[in-house]
Amino acid sequence: xxxxxxxxxxxxxxxxxRVRSAGVITGAGVSAxxxxxxxxxxxxxxxxxxxxxxxxxxxxxxxxxxxxxxAVGDLARHAxxxxxxxxxxAIAEIERKVARFVxxxxxxxGLHQAAGSRNVIDIHGSITRTRCMACxxxxxxxxxxxxxxxxxxxxxxxxGTLRPAAVLFGEMLPVEKVAxxxxxxxxxxxxxxxxVGTSALFxxxxxxxxxxxxxxxxxxxxxxxxxxxxxxxxxxxxxxxAALVPEIAREIG
Ligand code: APR
Numbered sequence: 271x272x273x274x275x276x277x278x279x280x281x282x283x284x285x286x287x288r289v290r291s292a293g294v295i296t297g298a299g300v301s302a303x304x305x306x307x308x309x310x311x312x313x314x315x316x317x318x319x320x321x322x323x324x325x326x327x328x329x330x331x332x333x334x335x336x337x338x339x340x341a342v343g344d345l346a347r348h349a350x351x352x353x354x355x356x357x358x359x360a361i362a363e364i365e366r367k368v369a370r371f372v373x374x375x376x377x378x379x380g381l382h383q384a385a386g387s388r389n390v391i392d393i394h395g396s397i398t399r400t401r402c403m404a405c406x407x408x409x410x411x412x413x414x415x416x417x418x419x420x421x422x423x424x425x426x427x428x429x430g431t432l433r434p435a436a437v438l439f440g441e442m443l444p445v446e447k448v449a450x451x452x453x454x455x456x457x458x459x460x461x462x463x464x465x466v467g468t469s470a471l472f473x474x475x476x477x478x479x480x481x482x483x484x485x486x487x488x489x490x491x492x493x494x495x496x497x498x499x500x501x502x503x504x505x506x507x508x509x510x511x512a513a514l515v516p517e518i519a520r521e522i523g
Pocket of ligand 1: 296297298299300302303308310311314376377394466467468469470492493494495497509511512
């Protein structure tokens, strides 16, 4: 028997129909149904091999960039061939339906952009973009190049070591992205703040939800497991992103 379609609670549907601005916050769980493993929890990349965390720190990048790049290549290999799922497409649909929209994602897999999301704050950056640690030149690696990487690539201009244009553990967030978060999510929170598929470990992920709740905005979380945010949000919807986010998108506007 096919699974029944999830039904959203009637008062939530009513509230979603009035929404004219939205902020969506995502983590690895939104890509789980695209076959990209999450970091934590069952089958998570860090559960499988804890040393990945150390490899992905700014300190390791400086002392042993080959090790960091092996771990980055490993992330890319786990995401190889992944395509956006129904949740990514539904988030892009929400953007088209409302007057004002922002997507804050921690993901570096590029699947939101591939699904058509436009106003994206990729707060952890991208693993396909590179920056030379010697001359600062910026570049791009193809998915195939990244999947084949087992050592730090070199700058074509000066021969220096490249780094991924991503935020590693222990590194600062990019200031201009933090300023955008402040402007687009915190100063005047959108009418809907929807958080999907993140274990919400970082304060800059939790804060916009707390601020929205305090400002009496509609706050919704989609996750198969409860998180620190579940008791805070107006609606915790227990279930998968690809099942529930399209239902939410359908009711908006
Ligand atoms: N739909 C929705 N949520 C899901 C699904 C699914 N199908 N499958 C798993 N989840 C949830 C898990 O219950 C968990 O809460 O996704 C979350 C994944 O958590 P993490 O693996 O911790 O991923 P994330 O929150 O994105 O991690 C934050 O940590 O290491 C860093 O830079 C990395 O950006 C990452 C950050």
